[in-house]
Amino acid sequence: xxxxxxxxxxSTLVHSLFLTDLYKDRKLxxxxxxxxxxxxxxxxxxxxxxxxxKLKLTIVDTPGFGDAVNNTECWKPxxxxxxxxxxxxxxDESGLNRKNIQDNRVHCCLYFISPFGHxxxxxxVGFMKALHEKVNIVxxxxxxxxxxxxxxxxxxxxxxxxxxxxxIHVYQFPECxxxxxEDFKQQDRELKESAPFAVIGSNTVVEAKGQRVRGxxxxxxxxEVENQAHCDFVxxxxxxxxxxxxxxxxxxxxxxxxxxxxxxxxxxxxxLTQDSRMESPIPILPLPxxxxxxxxxxxxx
Amino acid sequence: xxxxxxxRFSNAEPEPRSLSLGGHVGFDSLPDxxxxxxxxxxxxxxxxxxxxxxxxxxxxxxxxxxxxxETEEASHHEACVRLRPQTYDLxxxxxQLKLTIVDAVGFGDxxxxxxxxxxxxxxxQFENYLQEELKIRRSLFDxxxxxxxxxxxxxxxxxxxxxxxxxxxxxxxxxxxNIIPIIAKADTxxxxxxxxxxxxxxxxxxxxxxxxxxxxxxxxAVAEINAVMNAHLPFAVVGSTEEVKVGNKLVRARQYPWxxxQVENENHCDFVxxxxxxxxxxxxxxxxxxxxxxYELYRRCKLExxxxxxxxGDSQPFSLQETYEAKRKEFLSExxxxxxxxxQMFVNKVKETExxxxxxxxxLHEKFEHLKRVHQEEKxxxxxxxxxxxxxxxxxxxxxxxxxxxxxxxxxxxxxxxxRKDKDKKN
Numbered sequence: 004x005x006x007x008x009x010x011x012x013x014s015t016l017v018h019s020l021f022l023t024d025l026y027k028d029r030k031l032x033x034x035x036x037x038x039x040x041x042x043x044x045x046x047x048x049x050x051x052x053x054x055x056x057k058l059k060l061t062i063v064d065t066p067g068f069g070d071a072v073n074n075t076e077c078w079k080p081x082x083x084x085x086x087x088x089x090x091x092x093x094x095d096e097s098g099l100n101r102k103n104i105q106d107n108r109v110h111c112c113l114y115f116i117s118p119f120g121h122x123x124x125x126x127x128v129g130f131m132k133a134l135h136e137k138v139n140i141v142x143x144x145x146x147x148x149x150x151x152x153x154x155x156x157x158x159x160x161x162x163x164x165x166x167x168x169x170x171i172h173v174y175q176f177p178e179c180x181x182x183x184x185e186d187f188k189q190q191d192r193e194l195k196e197s198a199p200f201a202v203i204g205s206n207t208v209v210e211a212k213g214q215r216v217r218g219x220x221x222x223x224x225x226x227e228v229e230n231q232a233h234c235d236f237v238x239x240x241x242x243x244x245x246x247x248x249x250x251x252x253x254x255x256x257x258x259x260x261x262x263x264x265x266x267x268x269x270x271x272x273x274x275l276t277q278d279s280r281m282e283s284p285i286p287i288l289p290l291p292x293x294x295x296x297x298x299x300x301x302x303x304x
Numbered sequence: 305x306x307x308x309x310x311x312r313f314s315n316a317e318p319e320p321r322s323l324s325l326g327g328h329v330g331f332d333s334l335p336d337x338x339x340x341x342x343x344x345x346x347x348x349x350x351x352x353x354x355x356x357x358x359x360x361x362x363x364x365x366x367x368x369x370x371x372x373x374e375t376e377e378a379s380h381h382e383a384c385v386r387l388r389p390q391t392y393d394l395x396x397x398x399x400q401l402k403l404t405i406v407d408a409v410g411f412g413d414x415x416x417x418x419x420x421x422x423x424x425x426x427x428x429q430f431e432n433y434l435q436e437e438l439k440i441r442r443s444l445f446d447x448x449x450x451x452x453x454x455x456x457x458x459x460x461x462x463x464x465x466x467x468x469x470x471x472x473x474x475x476x477x478x479x480x481x482n483i484i485p486i487i488a489k490a491d492t493x494x495x496x497x498x499x500x501x502x503x504x505x506x507x508x509x510x511x512x513x514x515x516x517x518x519x520x521x522x523x524x525a526v527a528e529i530n531a532v533m534n535a536h537l538p539f540a541v542v543g544s545t546e547e548v549k550v551g552n553k554l555v556r557a558r559q560y561p562w563x564x565x566q567v568e569n570e571n572h573c574d575f576v577x578x579x580x581x582x583x584x585x586x587x588x589x590x591x592x593x594x595x596x597x598x599y600e601l602y603r604r605c606k607l608e609x610x611x612x613x614x615x616x617g618d619s620q621p622f623s624l625q626e627t628y629e630a631k632r633k634e635f636l637s638e639x640x641x642x643x644x645x646x647x648q649m650f651v652n653k654v655k656e657t658e659x660x661x662x663x664x665x666x667x668l669h670e671k672f673e674h675l676k677r678v679h680q681e682e683k684x685x686x687x688x689x690x691x692x693x694x695x696x697x698x699x700x701x702x703x704x705x706x707x708x709x710x711x712x713x714x715x716x717x718x719x720x721x722x723x724r725k726d727k728d729k730k731n
Contacts, residue, residue, distance in 0.1 A: 010462020072468050073416040119460055119489055120358035124380045125415050149461075149492035151558055219494050222571050224563020232561050 004063040004138070006081065006130065007115025009070050011145035016113075016204035017062055019217060019228055020240055021051065042067040042080045063109060069126050078130045085109050085137045089263040108260060111174070111243065111251045112138045115145040116199065122161040123169070131171045137259055139174035139251050141243075142166070147201035147234050148219065148226050155201050162199055173198075176242070177250055194242060200235035203228055346400035348449050349587060350389075350429075352481065353405065354422060354473065355458025356412040359488045364456075364543035365405055367556065367567060368579055369394065372545065373405060382410030385421040389450070404450065412469055419473040426452055426480050430602040453594045454517070454582070455481045458488040459538060463497050465504045474514045480598055482517035482590050484582070485509070490540035490573050491558060491565045498540055505538055519581060520589050533581050539574035542567055 005013045045064040050057060065081055088108045095104045112134060116127055131140055144150075144158060166173060176195055203226055209218045211225045218227040228236050243251075353361040362375045373392060389406040408422055429451045436447050455477060459470060477483055485505065487493070493501060509516060516537065519530035544567050548557040557566045567575050582590075610631075 008462075009467075010460070010464045070468060072472055075415050077415075117460075118492075119356060119360075120380055121377055122380060124357075124413055129415060146492050148560070149489045151560055221491070221494055221563065221565075223491075223565050224560065226560075226562050230561075 004065070004081075004085075004109045004112040005115070006065045006068055006112060007145065008068065008117060008126075009066070011115040011117060012202075012204045013064070013113075013115055013145075015206055016115075016143075016145075016202060018206050019204040019236065020243065021049075021060065042077050044080060044084045061107065068130075074126050077126070078133045081130075082133050082137065085134065086263070089137075089260060090267075092260065093264060093267065108255055109138045110248075110255045112140050114140055114142045116142055116162065118144050118146050118150055118158065118201075122158070123165045128165075128169050128171070131166075131173070132169065135172040136262060139254055139259070140171070141174050141239075142199040143239065144199055144201040146203065148203045150201065159197070159199060159201070174251070174254070176247065194238055197235050197238055200239045200242075202236045202239055203234040204236070343399055346402060348402040348404070349591065350404040350406065350450060350452050350454075352387075352408070352422075352426070352452045352455040353458065354408045354411055354455060354477075355488060356460055357410065359458045359460060360543050361407065361456075361458055361488075363545060364458075364486075364488070364541060366545045367543040367575070368583070369403070375407065378407075378409045380413045382413060384414065385410045385418060387421060387425040402448070406452065412467075417469050419469065419476060422473065423476050423480065426477070427602070430480075430599055431606075433599065434603055434606060451594055451599060452481050453587075453590045455483045457483055457485045459485055459505065461487055461489050461492050461501070461540075463493055463501055465501075466508050471508065471512060471514070474509070474516075475512060478515045479601065482593055482598070483514075484517050484578075485538035486578065487538050487540040489542065491542045491560075493540065502536075502538060502540070517590070517593070519586055526585050529585065530581075533577055536574060536577060539578045539581075541575045541578055542573040543575070 005017060007013055043066055045066060046061055047064065048059065048061045050059050052058070063084070068077055068081070071077065085108075092104065092106065092108055095101070114127070114131065116123065131142070134140060142162065144155070144162070147155060150158065176191065176198075203219065205217050205219050205226075205228045207217070207219070208215050209220045209225055211218060211227060216225075216227045217229060218225050227233050231237050351365075353365065355361050357378050357380050362373065366372050371394070373390065375390070386409045387406055388409050389404055391402060391404045394401045394403055406425070411419070411422070433447075433449065433451055436442055436444065457470070457474060457477075460467060474483060474485070487498075487501070487505075490498065519526075519534050521527045521531050521534070542558065542565055544556050544558050544565075546556065546558070547554040548559050548564055550557060550564055550566060555566050555568060557564045565572050567573065570576055
């Protein structure tokens with residue numbers, strides 16, 4: 004899932020990460036239309052394949068987040084969506100035929116923080132606090148090409164401090180085993196120290212020093228997206244796709260989903276003990292109350 | 305007759321004739337006198353900076369005026385928008401400038417965004433000036449003019465379009481202050497994106513009827529350059545107070561790993577254009593526009609609200625004095641009328657209550673009478689019954705007496721009878 008205010012480069016980054024264009028015919032709203040916009044949830048699913056390994060990638064986009072003049076509770080549609088996916092999985096898991104469960108749960112949420120401020124804004128804090136127990140949040144500093152290196156360092160520190168201060172649980176990289184080689188450990192350390200990643204995205208390929216690289220062309224220079232000295236894009240890509248993808252999925256399964264499941268069952272059992280004599284009527288499905296089948300299953304359990 | 309003569313004089317004012325001078329008189333030094341007077345008086349200029357926290361307002365001010373205005377970094381977690389004015393005295397050559405920079409702290413940070421404090425602040429400054437103007441003993445000469453001469457609106461460089469808050473705020477401010485929109489942190493947008501972004505922004509402003517400040521093109525001296533600049537709005541600026549060595553000079557710039565963005569390089573950003581337009585060319589025009597257009601509009605609205613008019617049906621201009629007197633009389637008569645009304649109402653209410661009370665009294669009386677009658681009735685009936693009863697008792701007594709008499713007679717008779725009977729029986 005990608006979340007953040009409009010204009011922070013979310014779609015460009017997705018494009019750079021997966022090297023496919025998911026947003027060909029996108030219509031952007033004008034400012035007056037956005038004054039009272041509500042948040043939508045858009046899913047794009049692509050099947051990509053590399054060297055025989057297939058990946059079904061779903062990008063969940065949240066246009067309209069933080070755009071309106073009054074943004075109270077604008078993260079509610081997003082939390083509802085995440086809960087809905089959990090509920091779907093829960094139901095599937097408790098069903099009779101479990102061969103082809105489609106895992107639509109959100110494994111990772113890339114949250115884009117604006118680089119134009121001094122740190123986290125109230126809407127950022129609100130969003131992360133609403134979602135940190137449900138999904139792995141990876142905060143990113145968007146459009147990092149407006150910050151010089153010293154400013155990036157300061158901003159990262161600031162954001163880390165504020166994350167601690169507000170008690171937000173972002174995704175923590177797992178500790179690497181002590182028998183891994185030094186290189187790997189070094190890499191891992193660097194990774195941890197550079198969170199949150201300062202990223203730059205680009206849809207265009209430009210010519211730099213005789214090579215064609217993905218980057219942004221400015222009158223004063225060329226920003227290369229894949230240059231580690233310019234931004235943390237490579238680190239993000241490695242982390243997300245090459246090294247930590249499985250860990251993200253595991254944490255979603257083992258921690259967030261289990262939390263949800265436990266919470267759900269607890270609610271159910273407490274409700275059942277309250278009205279144990281009455282047959283609870285079959286509700287018509289507004290989430291997150293599961294239906295009668297699931298209730299029976301829970302009771303049996 | 306004298307009156308008609310006067311009339312003729314005032315209506316038939318002859319056109320002033322232009323004459324040529326025979327020699328040098330010397331009133332061509334009037335502009336110089338004006339200049340020296342203004343210089344001694346000093347100038348004042350008030351800038352309002354509106355934009356998100358951290359967008360680079362303070363840095364740009366520092367860069368524009370080539371000095372450091374001490375301001376601490378603002379936090380993102382302000383509860384509401386605060387306006388923080390700070391006044392500085394600057395001097396260049398022998399010209400003194402009293403610069404006031406008003407910062408809108410906390411703008412755009414709240415979850416439920418609000419732009420009203422800014423509008424209220426601007427109105428308050430106009431109000432202060434109006435009050436000063438309307439005073440009996442006023443000193444406009446000495447008055448520290450705090451009206452905002454220009455509002456620099458900082459647009460976030462998203463690359464797509466204006467934010468909804470930007471649109472709403474600018475619409476509210478365009479009739480109160482000269483707005484110059486600026487694209488802040490422009491080193492984040494590439495040239496092609498910038499071009500598209502500028503077009504999009506101007507398009508949105510026009511289609512929503514937002515009137516931003518247009519550099520004046522009626523004064524010949526500056527018409528050309530202003531016209532060119534008007535086409536470059538909104539200016540994309542980069543601010544920096546750090547100096548970096550480029551070539552063999554120290555210039556103000558931002559050093560990135562991939563290059564150096566020079567603030568004063570026209571190719572890199574529009575900072576130089578902004579400085580030209582804002583300070584070197586149009587500062588005086590900005591002040592004048594504020595006074596003659598925005599302030600007059602405010603004044604007119606405010607006075608109309610209070611009920612003043614410029615002229616009545618006979619197109620005789622009212623003087624403020626007369627209008628004031630008329631207003632006062634009106635107000636007093638209104639007051640009297642209201643008093644009368646209230647008194648009337650009071651009296652009416654008292655009457656009503658009295659009537660009610662009387663009504664109640666009457667009812668009670670009636671009831672009392674009624675009950676009394678009923679009581680009498682009952683009493684009578686009871687009396688009758690008693691009489692009847694008495695009669696009956698009397699009758700009964702008489703009968704009883706009669707019966708007793710008869711009985712005693714009968715007894716007598718029977719006492720003889722049984723003897724006869726016995727005799728009969730014996731016989």
